[in-house]
Amino acid sequence: MYHGIINVYKEPGYTSHDVVARLRGILKQKKIGHTGTLDPAAEGVLPVCLGMGTRLCDMLADRTKTYEAVLLLGCSTDTQDTTGTILTENREKALALDPETAEKVILGFKGDYDQIPPMYSALKVDGKKLCDLARAGKEVERKARRVQILEISILNMELPRVSIRVTCSKGTYIRTLCDDIGRELGTGGCMEHLLRTRVDRFLVEDSLKLDEIEQLRDMDGLEEKIYTVEEALETYPAVYTLPEGDKNLKNGNPCFRQQLDLLRDGAPEVWEDGDRFRFYNSEGRFKGVYQYQEEKHWWKPWKMFDLDPDTFKGAARP
Structure with a gap:
């Protein structure tokens, strides 16, 4: 049995649970757990704990994370990303934005702010997942939670799209951040793409796709890729x-x-x-x-x- 943490690159289309299920088959062990969900459409770093390492799942879920996201202005959806149903469209207003104004608003989100969790999330209210309620056409009141944007920068701006890099505290929803930025700018906004590049010490350039993990197992080269608990x-x-x-x-x-x-x-x-x-x-x-x-x-x-x-x-x- 393996004990420790493996840095998995979660590919688009997989849920975090899908990753765990396939790893159980690859490693031939049941005691495996992930360190926080990543939306199916998102990709990037997903540390997965093995054996005794599963005792670290809650600790790693609490660590800071870094993301690179594409914010699409002029469009808002019910899921706060482009997989959802469009609620408002205002492309012309987004294209007419003053880039300096957009930059000032985006960078102004650095620091603490109260974020309302999205309905399409795994959070539970009265024992029921918000996403299940949302799919049933129900919307419930959610309390705002204080989150922290430690760093936010603009990588590229070609309106109506803005590529941003965000380092944030646990519990921060990047698609909600995109939606909040769109509201602040008055154009609406949603997340078009999300890549998680870091979770604590685990970096995207060191992560392994599931096929690569399977190949390393067959070549007896997997052990050196597993981070010890220590x-x-x-x-x-x-x-x-x-x-x-x-x-x-x-x-x-x-x-x-x-x-x-x-x-x-x-x-x-x-x-x-x-x-x-x-x-x-x-x-x-x-x-x-x-x-x-x-x-x-x-x-x-x-x-x-x-x-x-x-x-x-x-x-x-x-």
């Missing part, structure tokens, strides 16, 4: 226990300051409540992620990954 967590500082703290770490119990090797190279000097760290035993074996709790002056387990590198393919290595 690699996915490398943004967390490393902490090592002393021999007397190994038992607590092995059993997933809280660890105390006197059980940590704080003189080891790279040991953090500053600890803040809620901070997370990669914990290793005194022999250098990665065991899991611990979270500092200032009130109790201890480190409490957050996620444990006791992987034996001699047993598991794609496992973390000390």
